Amino acid sequence: MNDRVVGDVKRVVGPVVEARRTTRVQMLELALVGEHRLVGEVVHIQGDSAWVQVYEDTTGLRPGAPISSYGRPLSVELGPGLVGSIYDGVQRPLDAIRLQMGDFISKGASMPALDRMRTWRFVPSVTPPCPVSAGMVIGTVKETELIQHKIMVPPNMSSELVEIAAEGEYHVTDTVARVRTIDGVLELPLFQTWPVRAPRPYTARLAHSTPLITGQRVIDTLLPVARGGVVVVPGGFGTGKTMVQHALAEWCDADLVVYIGCGERGNEMTEVLTDFPKLTDPRTGRSLMERTILIANTSNMPVAAREASIYTGITIAEYFRDMGMHVAVMADSTSRWAEALRELSGRMEEMPADEGFPAYLPTRLAEFYERAGSVRTLNGAEGSISTIGAVSPPGGDFSEPVTQHTKRFVRAFWALDKQLANARHYPAISWLDSYSEYVEDVSEWWSGKTNGEWYGLRTGLFSIMQQEARLQKVVKLVGADVLPDSQRLILEVASIFKNAFLQQSAFDKVDAFCVAEKQYLMLKTIVTLHNCAAESIKNGVTLEAIQKLPVMRDVMRMKYQYANDNAAGLRELLENIERSFHALAGATA
Template structure:
């Protein structure tokens, strides 16, 4: 904002109600315009206009703001700065760099503090891709900067800029505000730099949506094999306190095959965000051996920060993700948690005296949730690249009640649901994703990809294992009534196989060097081996072999431990285990035949 814009008075404070300021005497303001309130210049956003009065939602503490103080307009909506330097940075909900603010105001953020989101003093080694005289179209890549050791920053032309290039900077060192391109547009000469602004509540345009045909591989077996997520897809992770939402998102952030990670800590407790802020810089990216922060953006908006900034934080995060999508990257957003965001909506709605709907949430809650998840997708960019934004949103239903509004409305707008189970978490079974409550509607979309890599049996093997898990639930109900000894060996064997599957396949140790990540090839071989145990064992029981004999096979213990002993690059060891299993069952059948 220029000094002239910053001094443009658009009205005065009439009333203050927490993070909501009522303004009067408004002469020149637009809906959703970013403003500064009072002489401390706290940032706000116009959310309602009626004649000469308006409602402003502010993103900082309003203590000390008095009626009659001036309100200054900016002439633009609440926006974020996009350009080199985003990766590895920790921002708050309205994209203020927390590390730079800490240098100025230490532990507490001073009100009205203004720090550029991108470093204005740092120089970048710029390589131009366009020359004078060429035509510039919207979204076309105009040059590159090596932002981190892993990520080449491809600077796209703004979506509202096209024309003929009349001047282009050569290769060299430039700061983000230096002019690198001059374009003759229909409205006149326009100068472009490496930094551009974009309003957070408006989705960045794209060339069109593409089919969701590629899975986001996470290395977590219960996700990839049973409930796969497509790149560009949406998923909800609901779970009560302590069921492992944050831990699951951490594992996905570290191991998934997305190019860029955007982690949004929306209204979480300060100690949890402290763990994230200290843990992520120490995490080693398995792809490169470098820090995971080299391809990560963190947005920290804890529960003790202003509630309205929490509401803005998820829009800030998804806008940053769309910017890297427009460069042709695949981006994964971890939103933890959207329940805290919805609670912020409820509080702000109440202060603006809007009519409440179910459980006090505003009537537009479903619309806001839908708008957020709608910004995911696998896109053709304006520059004719392919990129995606995948949204993984945690939901924190009070008391673990999945029937509450945020969980139910989220479920309407996502196509994948990983429900966390309290009993699994209490039993230290992680990831605590329930195989009974969870589902994925991306199965048919990603099926050709899986069949191409692991074989045509993948879908049938997966279905057969899920059917066994459903049968086991019904049998466990009988066991609770009459005990396991009342069941025949054929039914007890179903329970036995499911127990092996849960321990050897579904449960995964994030601290074990081998078990923390499984390739799709290893996942399929493990699944095939457990199903081989089921098919051959079931046939052996029909021929008279007892369940006790099957349990005593030495190879069975090695099957249970294979997740710790078989490395991803040594899947042939699973084939050798399968051959040993066949021989062991053949010997047992020979005795009884």
């Protein structure tokens, strides 16, 4: 593609550059700045000057340096080769950059996002001539064992297919189809491009009905998220935001995971890169890397590219959603993204609102989160994007602007709690401060799996936890010993619930992932235990006698004791509890 000079540098202020003598520049157009052709984006135009935010280090850039443009917006390449890759915030392949530049990223790297040398086996699925509509699948490429990549007609293009390539090996740039449109005959290669800031179109939004099963009990049972839902995970440092995000990326039952490391630690991305290829998906037995795409713009990489990274990630997610996949997007951390926005805004001397953030922060947040959802795609399939955004509030204070504005656009809130993290209770999701509005949406799904018991059991437990919170206030003043046994039982059951159910060890082979059935049975076990014990206490059994029952110890260890496929074991434990209490009642009587 040809580029032309559109202006030159007037002023350099960190990552933003003021351009002068600009001609025919478009808002959000991709610009190449200076001799190194640093990638940037036009973010403000006024008369014959413009502001460009530059995605690379601007050290050494001088006034007078030329700025050129291709006349198109910042876009991503979408096609076979995305899965298993790691990109920076503007979709430059970090693997290939390492081969070219070595261990450190120097500036001016220019690389196509999709490997041009690699070939893919294309299998056509339509026969010309036939009409094709936007988003229609014309063939497939088996990208990994898990991902059947559908080659689609780009959106905004309705036409007639005149020719399609035969089954065979093709590069991403090879033409695989010719279509006749009102603009003449167009050639479609294996890949398409799409501007990152524009949501990809779909036919209709669908209601949420299926939960995104994450294998984490506190989430699935207490604070579920539906496929197509949006969740925010706020937490001060050290409360385990990244651990939650990693656990979800590892265990959730999405078809594809897009993990955006936005302004976070380099080693965290390295951890994903080294661990995921070795981890296997519990459902398919394949390597997790075969369904993961990483966007890494670590905290020391250029700040403007951090701002772009979440758009790059969500656009890729939308592309796979359009194939009818269920995609999960982890954005860690949206606070760093907002800070990038603040830095760029400050450098352009815009008027600040709350805590120096620009006044358009909520608009941008809404735009991002609304790109999630469950949809009917252009080709009639059902696909979804579930977005889980981490927020890093300064000082762990949830009243700050990013947390507060994000709360307006999400329907589930998983608050991470410092006290729980301090006691190394992970996931440190507070069951009292958090909420999920998806409970009603997914309760039908759960009911179908649990003989209709799920909602009732869950409510029962919530009420125990709330009673416990109230009782704890009393205990803090007078100690637990003065409470009657019936109330001490609440404390006891709540403690079992915390330790045996909510706390989940990410490093334990059995416990790291918990299937829906096991969650249900564990929940039922604890509720049954509570009901039996409450009944016994009414009949004069002491709490001490109950605490001495051997089944209590079994309950405490059930999460480690019974593997995901050992539902029979848990059912036996349930019967055992009833038997034990029966025996206890007999002994007391």
